[in-house]
Amino acid sequence: MTYAGIPGYPMDGLIFATTAFADPQGAGTFKAMEWRCAEVTPVANPGSIPLSDPRWKQAPMRLELEAVWTSGELPVFSSTTLVPVRAVSVGHTYRVRVRMQDGTDLWSHWSAPVEFTATGPSSTVHALADLRVTELMLQPAGGRGEEFIELRNIGTHTLDLADVWFSDGIEFAFAGSAVTTLPPGAFVLVVRDRAAFERRYDTRGMAIAGEYGKGLDKNGERIALTYGGNLTILDFHLLEPLVSRNRRPGILAHDRRRGRAAHGVVRPGQLAAERRAPRDARPRRRGRDRRIPPARRCQPGRRARH
Numbered sequence: 001m002t003y004a005g006i007p008g009y010p011m012d013g014l015i016f017a018t019t020a021f022a023d024p025q026g027a028g029t030f031k032a033m034e035w036r037c038a039e040v041t042p043v044a045n046p047g048s049i050p051l052s053d054p055r056w057k058q059a060p061m062r063l064e065l066e067a068v069w070t071s072g073e074l075p076v077f078s079s080t081t082l083v084p085v086r087a088v089s090v091g092h093t094y095r096v097r098v099r100m101q102d103g104t105d106l107w108s109h110w111s112a113p114v115e116f117t118a119t120g121p122s123s124t125v126h127a128l129a130d131l132r133v134t135e136l137m138l139q140p141a142g143g144r145g146e147e148f149i150e151l152r153n154i155g156t157h158t159l160d161l162a163d164v165w166f167s168d169g170i171e172f173a174f175a176g177s178a179v180t181t182l183p184p185g186a187f188v189l190v191v192r193d194r195a196a197f198e199r200r201y202d203t204r205g206m207a208i209a210g211e212y213g214k215g216l217d218k219n220g221e222r223i224a225l226t227y228g229g230n231l232t233i234l235d236f237h238l239l240e241p242l243v244s245r246n247r248r249p250g251i252l253a254h255d256r257r258r259g260r261a262a263h264g265v266v267r268p269g270q271l272a273a274e275r276r277a278p279r280d281a282r283p284r285r286r287g288r289d290r291r292i293p294p295a296r297r298c299q300p301g302r303r304a305r306h
Contacts, residue, residue, distance in 0.1 A: 001098055001111045004080060010122035011090060011228050014083040016114060018098045021077055029103040035071040035081045035096065038064040040115070042093045064095050064113075073101070085163040086175070088118040089229030120231070127164055130155025131233050133223065134187070136216065138238075144215050145196030149223075150189050153182040161188075161209075164233065168224035171213035179209040 006013030016035070023029045041061040043049070069087035081098075088094060095113035132154050140146035149170065153159050159182040165173035172190050174180055179188045188207045191197040192215055197208075216238075225234040 001096070001114055003114050003116065005082075006122050008119050008122075009116040010120060011085050011088050011118045012121045012123070012125075014088065014096075014116075014118070015080055016083070016096050016098075017080045018111065020079070021100050023102050025102065025104075030077055030100065031103050031105070032073045032075050032101040033071075033077060033098060034073050034101075035098050036067045036110070037069045037083050037087060037094050037096045038062075038067045039092055039094050040064050042117070062093075068094065085121075085228040086165065086173075087229065090118055090120050090231060092229070093117045118229075121228075125227055125231070126155055126157040127159045127161065127227055128231060128233055130157065131159060131161075131164065131182070131225065133225070133234055133236075136223075136238075138216050140200070142200055143196065145193030146200045147192040147216055148189050148197060149212070149216075150187055151182075151225075152187045153184055156184050158183050163228050165226055166190075166212070166224065167226040168222050168235075169214075170216065170223075172210065174209060177209040179207050182207075 001016060001018045003009070003015070004017040005015035018033075021030045021033070039062040041063070043061065069083060071081060083094075083096065093115065094117075095115045097110040097113050099108050099110045101107045130153055132152050133149060134152045135148075135150040137146065137148045160180070161174035161177075161182055162180050163175065165175070170190070182188055186207065188209050189197075190209050190212050192212060194208065194211050197203070221238040223234065223236055223238065224232065227233055
């Protein structure tokens with residue numbers, strides 16, 4: 001087996017190749033094949049390190065026991081494979097192997113490995129710079145099923161979201177979801193419970209990627225949006241609830257990567273809910289809170305007219 005990808009092992013170009021299937025029993029006996037990629041700690045001859053060595057206690061050593069990705073059993077022979085971007089992290093070391101099965105259900109040994117250390121993407125990933133969380137709905141009046149997170153492409157290029165996922169805060173990956181690309185200026189929503197969300201909002205024209213697992217916690221939740229294995233798009237912390245002059249609750253977002261407020265006050269969407277409430281049920285206010293962006297005075301995923 002050999003490496004056949006882009007030189008330097010960029011995480012978006014990890015292609016590996018194997019030789020043709022060969023069986024001493026004769027041709028035409030191929031049944032299946034399987035690829036695997038596992039992380040390893042780059043130490044020389046780990047078997048020679050005694051168990052009393054403090055290195056074993058500092059951090060677990062990766063010894064290729066647990067795969068970060070497998071192809072599964074493939075019934076059709078393919079001489080190459082591409083390791084997914086999300087399976088690897090920049091700066092980490094991995095080994096890729098392949099094995100094959102014949103018509104008698106016997107598997108070969110795993111091949112000799114190809115070891116590599118993953119590097120950053122070979123081309124510009126616009127999602128790293130242009131994808132933003134623009135609204136969070138926390139503790140909605142209709143129950144936690146109405147929670148949502150809204151994202152927007154603030155750039156000028158269509159974003160490929162296939163390798164974008166929430167690595168902390170909620171459980172959601174755009175791979176295989178209803179929305180895997182996002183045009184310039186467009187919004188996309190991920191919701192806690194789609195049925196509850198559709199009962200609450202008029203969803204015509206909204207791009208809803210899907211439902212996420214694990215609800216948001218207003219008391220110090222960390223939200224992390226990641227590309228691939230470990231490239232950070234956004235990483236911010238929801239601090240204590242705030243109350244503005246007109247008594248509308250908000251959440252202060254602190255960006256760990258930048259060490260400051262990520263987007264000022266990230267509004268959880270009460271204004272959007274009020275637009276659907278009966279007129280006499282809307283809370284009265286003495287003035288407009290100028291800290292609330294006008295674009296947020298509408299339903300999620302839609303722009304307000306100015």
